[in-house]
Amino acid sequence: MAALVGEMSWFCCGNAWGPCGSTGRGACGTCNSGNYQHAWPNASAACFTITRPDSCGVNMTRRGCGFRHYTTNLCNGSRIGTTIADCGPQTDLFCGERSCCGSACGSNRIIDLTPAAYSVIASLSSGLRPCSVDTV
Amino acid sequence: MTPKMDRRRLLSTAVLGGAGLVGATALGSLAPEAAFAAEAQPVEPGAPDPNFAEGRISKISAGTLLATGSDGVLHSIRVTDGTSIWKLYPTTFDQVAVGDGMYARGVRLPDGTLAADSIWVNIVNLHAHIAAVGRNTLHLDHKGQRIVAHVVPGLSAAVYNSTPAVSDLSLLKVGRHVQVLGAWHPDTNEISIATVYAAA
Structure with missing residues (x-):
């Protein structure tokens, strides 16, 4: 599979403080903010009907709970391996959105990482970054 | 050949030696995106990261935060002069308060303390x-x-x-x-x- 280029953000899950307290353990029932995990828009057929990356022209392989993806921050080249623990992001709500670091750009939201994972490759205060995602 | 000092050694030395870190170090910026880019993480995908902590701050004393994780685990987090702190904007340690929520990333020391590179408050x-x-x-x-x-x-x-x-x-x-x-x-x-x- 060729690397998929798009945008990444972060989300909280599991036991949590503040507004995150209502988020739960995600579609897979295993999600924790402190683990190397992520949400994937095509984690199941039911998930896909909600996130609809295809409506933004994003062709995304269906991968289930526990599948490993490797995400690279296109701003600094750092990389993290995580497993699917939830459904998301809702790609269709931000169709065409584009993030850049200089000439390195990504369009459409393709992955949300847990805070533990995102903070390895970017600052949580950055919120949104261009990225590439692959399986090896 | 001069041995290369990595972030783990630098932070460990600073914390264990009780010395403060100057903001701009020999390693360059301590901003998270620059700092973490070069650091390999041996944590398996899906597994919890021992170099990360989250929770509510229950006590602050002498450069150390005590935080209760949402899973009930207690964390001791050491702040150095090189720790970047965000609380709506980049700020300083004196702006952190008991009751705040936080995420922290750093280096886990042998005594279990997390020497923080970055803390994101609330x-x-x-x-x-x-x-x-x-x-x-x-x-x-x-x-x-x-x-x-x-x-x-x-x-x-x-x-x-x-x-x-x-x-x-x-x-x-x-x-x-x-x-x-x-x-x-x-x-x-x-x-x-x-x-x-x-x-x-």
Whole structure:
């Protein structure tokens, strides 16, 4: 599979403080903010009907709970391996959105990482970054 | 040949030796994106990261935060002069308060203390719908929960579908889906807005 280029953000899950307290353990029932995990828009057929990356022209392989993806921050080249623990992001709500670091750009939201994972490759205060995602 | 000093050794030395770190070190910037780019993490995908902590701050003393994790685990987090702290904006250790929520990343020392590279205090990143717009406030529907998001003049910014961030939030309308990066007001349903990302 060729690397998929798009945008990444972060989300909280599991036991949590503040507004995150209502988020739960995600579609897979295993999600924790402190683990190397992520949400994937095509984690199941039911998930896909909600996130609809295809409506933004994003062709995304269906991968289930526990599948490993490797995400690279296109701003600094750092990389993290995580497993699917939830459904998301809702790609269709931000169709065409584009993030850049200089000439390195990504369009459409393709992955949300847990805070533990995102903070390895970017600052949580950055919120949104261009990225590439692959399986090896 | 001069041995290369990595971040782990630097932070460990600084913490264990009790010496303060100067903000700009021989390693260059301590900003998270620069700092973490070069650091390999041996943690397996899916596994918890021992170099990361989250929770509510229960005690602050002599450069150390004690935090109770949401899973009940207690964390001791050591802050050095090189630790970057964010609380709605980059700030200093004296702005951290008991009761704040936090995420921290750093190096786990042999005694279990986390020597922090970065601490994000009260940071939230919410996906929500705008339910109402008030004077300097957005009322958000976040997973069925109402959140009152305050605009902070001179600080809050909006990114409208890829455009550069602007201070004008007037284009945010009821019903729109947004991502809001901000800082939670502890023990309330309120936040202060750092950045709102809005779709077209």
